[in-house]
Amino acid sequence: MRVNTNDGKMKNIKVATKTCSYEILIGRNILEHISLFLNQHNGIKSISIVTEDRVAKYHLTNLLKILKQNKLSPNILVIRPGESAKSWSNIKKVTEWLISKKVERRDFIIGLGGGVIGDLVGFSASIALRGIRVIHVPTSLLAQVDSAIGGKTSINSIHGKNLIGTFHQPAFVLSDVSMLRTLRKRDFRSGYGEVVKYALIKDANFFDWLEKQDFSNLQRNEEKLTYIVEVSSQIKSMIVEKDETEQGIRALLNFGHTFGHALEAATGYSDRLLHGEAVALGSCLALNLSNKLNLIDQEQILRIEKHFVSSGFKTKIKQLPGENIDLNLLMNLIYQDKKVTSNQLNLVLLNKIGEGILVKDVDPENVKNVLLESLK
Numbered sequence: 129m130r131v132n133t134n135d136g137k138m139k140n141i142k143v144a145t146k147t148c149s150y151e152i153l154i155g156r157n158i159l160e161h162i163s164l165f166l167n168q169h170n171g172i173k174s175i176s177i178v179t180e181d182r183v184a185k186y187h188l189t190n191l192l193k194i195l196k197q198n199k200l201s202p203n204i205l206v207i208r209p210g211e212s213a214k215s216w217s218n219i220k221k222v223t224e225w226l227i228s229k230k231v232e233r234r235d236f237i238i239g240l241g242g243g244v245i246g247d248l249v250g251f252s253a254s255i256a257l258r259g260i261r262v263i264h265v266p267t268s269l270l271a272q273v274d275s276a277i278g279g280k281t282s283i284n285s286i287h288g289k290n291l292i293g294t295f296h297q298p299a300f301v302l303s304d305v306s307m308l309r310t311l312r313k314r315d316f317r318s319g320y321g322e323v324v325k326y327a328l329i330k331d332a333n334f335f336d337w338l339e340k341q342d343f344s345n346l347q348r349n350e351e352k353l354t355y356i357v358e359v360s361s362q363i364k365s366m367i368v369e370k371d372e373t374e375q376g377i378r379a380l381l382n383f384g385h386t387f388g389h390a391l392e393a394a395t396g397y398s399d400r401l402l403h404g405e406a407v408a409l410g411s412c413l414a415l416n417l418s419n420k421l422n423l424i425d426q427e428q429i430l431r432i433e434k435h436f437v438s439s440g441f442k443t444k445i446k447q448l449p450g451e452n453i454d455l456n457l458l459m460n461l462i463y464q465d466k467k468v469t470s471n472q473l474n475l476v477l478l479n480k481i482g483e484g485i486l487v488k489d490v491d492p493e494n495v496k497n498v499l500l501e502s503l504k
């Protein structure tokens with residue numbers, strides 16, 4: 129990973145995995161760099177953009193204008209937004225559409241949107257013609273700090289979330305933080321849940337910095353957003369470089385996720401609990417479990433919970449709106465998580481702020497107790 133910090137406005141992170149290398153550009157009002165990137169590639173016959181209604185409303189016109197100025201006229205497909213878009217039917221729709229547009233393997237497909245578009249478009253790009261190059265233009269905070277980096281693509285199975293997918297690294301990622309201005313506040317906060325996760329598992333100084341910020345002003349402070357996306361992208365890239373297909377250290381990125389996924393499933397992947405909100409709540413559960421196993425101390429846990437609360441997150445399951453959630457249901461869902469091997473519960477916990485650790489074969493009684501305390 130190489131970071132160029134010479135330019136005060138724009139940051140450039142180079143990700144080099146075993147299979148490929150690509151660049152992440154981060155900054156404000158930097159969308160025009162997409163044309164600069166495309167102009168470096170001769171012989172592109174077509175460019176295709178896949179996006180969704182909400183994102184298209186705010187950002188498609190600008191992207192088209194920039195491409196047009198560079199004499200590029202893309203194919204455009206706009207789908208319906210929402211998690212349910214990550215489906216077999218949309219994989220078919222996007223892939224057949226690409227083929228109908230006679231794309232070639234050297235062409236590019238641009239995914240313009242949040243994590244849903246990134247996961248869907250990445251998947252289609254990986255199977256159409258056995259692999260077309262994909263450019264991610266992530267438009268949500270979650271997608272900029274997380275899903276656009278690392279090459280995991282997915283759709284949802286009837287048996288669970290993200291269970292079908294491929295690894296397909298992007299050719300280029302352009303994270304324009306100015307695009308985050310149009311996000312609903314709650315979607316912005318959801319992405320912030322992942323930002324805090326990075327700080328907790330890998331970077332205590334970053335956590336100190338985050339703690340000092342006024343969360344309510346962050347979404348409009350593009351300088352600070354650039355810093356947040358940059359540090360988060362660096363941590364994610366560094367981990368992906370070391371472990372592209374999640375055989376080891378990449379598991380750390382699942383901090384808060386085993387609990388979080390169970391809570392998302394228990395609330396029906398609905399507006400009751402967004403992904404990043406589930407991660408924040410799941411992080412609180414993982415922290416209490418860490419403490420039970422004599423890892424992180426109570427004082428640090430209080431600090432972290434305070435930060436989650438001041439950013440508007442819920443820190444206990446009982447604070448969630450709607451019907452009570454059943455303990456046994458949660459335990460069953462936790463055991464269905466991908467991180468369970470041979471019925472052993474392996475969880476990412478915290479030694480201290482900035483130091484995540486994978487703990488194998490956790491005693492389910494401890495997990496149950498932590499859930500019980502959060503439910504009452």
Ligand SMILES: NC(=O)c1ccc[n+]([C@@H]2O[C@H](COP(=O)([O-])OP(=O)(O)OC[C@H]3O[C@@H](n4cnc5c(N)ncnc54)[C@H](O)[C@@H]3O)[C@@H](O)[C@H]2O)c1
Nearest residue numbers: 182209242243244267268270271274275280307310311315
């Ligand atoms: N591939 C990975 O490594 C990875 C990692 C984390 C999450 N994910 C996946 O990402 C998805 C969640 O991502 P998400 O939170 O971005 O969801 P999303 O794509 O549904 O976006 C959230 C909401 O924000 C809206 N939106 C996006 N950008 C906007 C903008 N600039 N202005 C206004 N509204 C905008 C969307 O229309 C949507 O309503 C999940 O499906 C999750 O599984 C994948």
Ligand SMILES: [Zn+2]
Nearest residue numbers: 322385403407
């Ligand atoms: Zn996540």
